[in-house]
Amino acid sequence: MRYLILGASAAGINAAKTIRELDKSSEIAIISEDTKVYSRCMLHHVISGSRTVEEINFMEKDFFAKYKISWIKGKKVIDLNIDKNEVKLNDDTVEKYNKLLIATGSSSVIPPIKNLREAKEVYTLRNISDVFHIQNSLKKSKNVVIIGAGLVGIDALIGIMNNNLKISLVEMGDRILPLQLDKKASSKYEKLLLEKGIDIYTSAKVEEVTLNKTGFVKKVILSNGTAINCDLAVVAAGVKANIDFIKDSRIKVNRGIIVDSTCKTTVENIYAAGDVCATAPIWPIAVKEAITAAYNMTGNYKVLDDNFGLRNSMNFLGLQTVSLGLIDPPDSSYTVDILENKDIYKKIIHKDGIIYGALLVGDIAYCGVLSYLIRNKVNISKIDKNIFQIDYSDFYNIKPDGQFAYEEIASDNIVNDTLEQITVSKPKSFIDKIRSFISKF
Numbered sequence: 224m225r226y227l228i229l230g231a232s233a234a235g236i237n238a239a240k241t242i243r244e245l246d247k248s249s250e251i252a253i254i255s256e257d258t259k260v261y262s263r264c265m266l267h268h269v270i271s272g273s274r275t276v277e278e279i280n281f282m283e284k285d286f287f288a289k290y291k292i293s294w295i296k297g298k299k300v301i302d303l304n305i306d307k308n309e310v311k312l313n314d315d316t317v318e319k320y321n322k323l324l325i326a327t328g329s330s331s332v333i334p335p336i337k338n339l340r341e342a343k344e345v346y347t348l349r350n351i352s353d354v355f356h357i358q359n360s361l362k363k364s365k366n367v368v369i370i371g372a373g374l375v376g377i378d379a380l381i382g383i384m385n386n387n388l389k390i391s392l393v394e395m396g397d398r399i400l401p402l403q404l405d406k407k408a409s410s411k412y413e414k415l416l417l418e419k420g421i422d423i424y425t426s427a428k429v430e431e432v433t434l435n436k437t438g439f440v441k442k443v444i445l446s447n448g449t450a451i452n453c454d455l456a457v458v459a460a461g462v463k464a465n466i467d468f469i470k471d472s473r474i475k476v477n478r479g480i481i482v483d484s485t486c487k488t489t490v491e492n493i494y495a496a497g498d499v500c501a502t503a504p505i506w507p508i509a510v511k512e513a514i515t516a517a518y519n520m521t522g523n524y525k526v527l528d529d530n531f532g533l534r535n536s537m538n539f540l541g542l543q544t545v546s547l548g549l550i551d552p553p554d555s556s557y558t559v560d561i562l563e564n565k566d567i568y569k570k571i572i573h574k575d576g577i578i579y580g581a582l583l584v585g586d587i588a589y590c591g592v593l594s595y596l597i598r599n600k601v602n603i604s605k606i607d608k609n610i611f612q613i614d615y616s617d618f619y620n621i622k623p624d625g626q627f628a629y630e631e632i633a634s635d636n637i638v639n640d641t642l643e644q645i646t647v648s649k650p651k652s653f654i655d656k657i658r659s660f661i662s663k664f
């Protein structure tokens with residue numbers, strides 16, 4: 224048996240490790256364009272110089288030797304032949320497989336804005352090579368424009384701040400981090416950035432960039448006519464799945480590769496995991512999908528138990544935030560509870576006892592339980608408590624015969640029963656319950 228994995232990042236590495244844990248003897252090989260293993264979530268630390276590439280490596284030093292995995296690095300897969308069970312690399316070599324995992328992630332997109340793709344000193348932020356380009360460019364730049372104020376754009380901004388640069392942030396939406404934050408939460412981060420001297424342009428579309436005589440970016444022109452000086456632009460305006468090498472229509476794709484709940488593609492011995500599936504482009508989901516795929520590739524049945532991708536945490540400029548599910552109610556049938564003081568802003572969106580979204584800014588306590596409640600659509604209507612203080616103890620119970628029970632709260636029916644019991648005699652916390660249990664003896 225030969226397992227072949229395309230991609231050496233969150234999905235590829237975790238899949239390889241899991242396969243080895245489940246299958247001690249088969250051959251495992253990884254192919255990647257990457258020549259190093261690193262966390263993309265930490266690239267901004269390398270830009271700022273606070274970490275080296277080695278310090279953002281997320282696996283054990285002797286990983287490949289320890290798990291007996293061979294790594295073909297610095298090679299690009301350019302074709303996949305399903306009938307021959309092989310992939311072709313950009314050096315014309317061919318690698319065979321019995322089972323294949325596609326974990327090739329995605330690439331940043333540069334939108335078709337006039338001169339943007341042609342301009343020199345315009346970069347994206349996805350790979351370590353982008354970091355090196357940006358670092359080089361920073362040595363000679365005075366005016367930096369970040370196009371796109373989503374998580375990657377803000378990461379880039381944080382990485383290059385504190386370099387005595389004039390930095391401008393341009394966002395098409397009406398606020399920064401528009402997919403993660405509502406207007407209020409976003410304004411808290413905007414305030415922090417303005418205090419650092421960053422110019423922020425929201426509801427602003429880039430119309431074109433102008434170039435100097437040698438083709439270097441000179442100005443970024445917005446649709447309202449504003450011209451921003453620029454000698455380095457970082458574009459963070461979306462991604463596309465790395466699926467160019469898939470030309471055979473038997474592997475079904477839409478925005479990414481389509482997989483079932485076992486992470487299998489529409490071809491029997493081919494699996495896919497991570498950003499290449501375009502389900503939820505975040506690290507933990509890539510890992511979960513990879514582990515699920517690994518189980519099924521090795522004949523151990525496992526289904527994806529969590530693909531809740533609408534969760535983000537951030538800690539830019541010392542302000543902690545967790546954003547889960549909906550950030551604004553879709554219509555007036557939802558209830559929105561808000562808790563706010565000068566340091567914190569919390570918001571929970573719910574309807575008929577089900578929580579659909581939560582924003583916790585400045586204090587992220589209870590984010591674990593909120594994430595669970597949202598992901599599993601747990602009905603909380605019978606919990607007689609401040610919604611901002613529901614915690615796991617609300618789901619613990621002591622049975623009349625003195626046994627402890629941590630009630631399963633994944634199913635709505637069980638939840639309702641459980642909550643009924645809890646509301647009848649609900650101690651304040653789990654610790655209280657232990658105390659009252661002990662006091663019986």
Ligand SMILES: Cc1cc2nc3c(=O)[nH]c(=O)nc-3n(C[C@H](O)[C@H](O)[C@H](O)COP(=O)(O)OP(=O)(O)OC[C@H]3O[C@@H](n4cnc5c(N)ncnc54)[C@H](O)[C@@H]3O)c2cc1C
Pocket residue numbers: 229230231232233234235254255256257262263264265266267298299300301326327328329348349374375378465468496497498499503504505506507509
């Ligand atoms: C700047 C930045 C910040 C981020 N911050 C966060 C965060 O805070 N929290 C979070 O959860 N997520 C974050 N993410 C997203 C997270 O990094 C991704 O979800 C995760 O990396 C996906 O892992 P993956 O293995 O699916 O794909 P990728 O990490 O994209 O890896 C793809 C792998 O495939 C290889 N490859 C691609 N094409 C080919 C080919 N044709 N042939 C051979 N090899 C190929 C690549 O070399 C690479 O090794 C961030 C991403 C970026 C870019």
